[in-house]
Structures are given as C-alpha cells and as structure tokens.
Amino acid sequence: MDLQTLVILLLTGLTAGMLGGFIGVGGGIIVVPAMIYFLGMNQFQAQGTSLAMMLPPIGILAVMNYYKAEAVDMRAAMILAGAFIIGGYLGSRYSLRLDPNKVKLAFGIFMLLVAVRMTWNAWKSLNT
Known part of the structure; x- marks a missing residue:
C-alpha cells in the first residue's frame, strides 16, 4: 500500500x-x-x-460515552442489532446480484432523500 x-x-x-x-x-x-x-x-x-x-x-468508545450519559436503550439496541444482522445478510446477497452502477445510484438517491428530509425538518424547527 x-x-x-x-x-x-x-x-x-x-x-x-x-x-x-x-x-x-x-x-x-x-x-x-x-x-x-x-x-x-x-x-x-x-x-x-x-x-x-x-x-x-x-463505535465502542462512542457507545461507552453515551452509555455513561444514560443515553443508550440497550433493549432497543439489541433488537435493532438482531434485525440488522439479518437485514445485512439479505441486503448484501441482493446487492451483489445487481449492476454496481444501479447500487451506486440507489445509494446516492437514498443519501439525497435523507439529506433533504433532515434539512427540511431542521429548517422548520428553527423557524417556528
């Protein structure tokens, strides 16, 4: 390297x-x-x-900081982790069957939609 x-x-x-x-x-x-x-x-x-x-x-160290601040719901985290494991397996299997450019497009669209929604919600909160 x-x-x-x-x-x-x-x-x-x-x-x-x-x-x-x-x-x-x-x-x-x-x-x-x-x-x-x-x-x-x-x-x-x-x-x-x-x-x-x-x-x-x-995020081990980040989680430790949030846990110390009592800002971690461990039960919810464990449920999410279990579902994430299954979803990660299924998502990767599906993704690898597609054209990489289609996956790149989907990734970009997803990030764009999330960014627009978060920006809009923050803008509304700041202006109310």
Whole structure:
C-alpha cells in the first residue's frame, strides 16, 4: 500500500469516526463515497470494505460515552442489532446480484432523500 492510499484511509476513517461520534451517522455515509472517489474502488468493494471496517470498532468508545450519559436503550439496541444482522445478510446477497452502477445510484438517491428530509425538518424547527 502506498503512502497516499494510507493517508486517504486514515483521514477517511478519522472523519467517519468523528462524525459518527458527533452526530451519529454511520461510517458508510463517509467511507463508501471516499473509497469510490479517492481510491477508485467499485461500489461493491467500497461497501464490503466499509462493512469490514465497522465490525470491530462499531463505535465502542462512542457507545461507552453515551452509555455513561444514560443515553443508550440497550433493549432497543439489541433488537435493532438482531434485525440488522439479518437485514445485512439479505441486503448484501441482493446487492451483489445487481449492476454496481444501479447500487451506486440507489445509494446516492437514498443519501439525497435523507439529506433533504433532515434539512427540511431542521429548517422548520428553527423557524417556528
């Protein structure tokens, strides 16, 4: 691995971790586009690498901070985790059967819709 790739990976991971801890976004929102556009990975490589990155550290230190602040509903988290495991398996099986460009388009549309909705809701809250 060359130095430029190492630096891009370190900066991407740091940015994703900081945003995850700060506003609760999943690392994939940062990591997948960064690996596609800065490292030239295809959609499936970026998704698989992003998921592998998240397995061990999936926010252990961030969760500890929120847990100490009594801001974690462990029962809800366990239910979500179980469903997430099943959904992740099914989603990855389906995704790998599709054209990577269609998956990239779906990913972009999803991020755009979420961004528009969150921005609209925040705008309304600030102006009421």
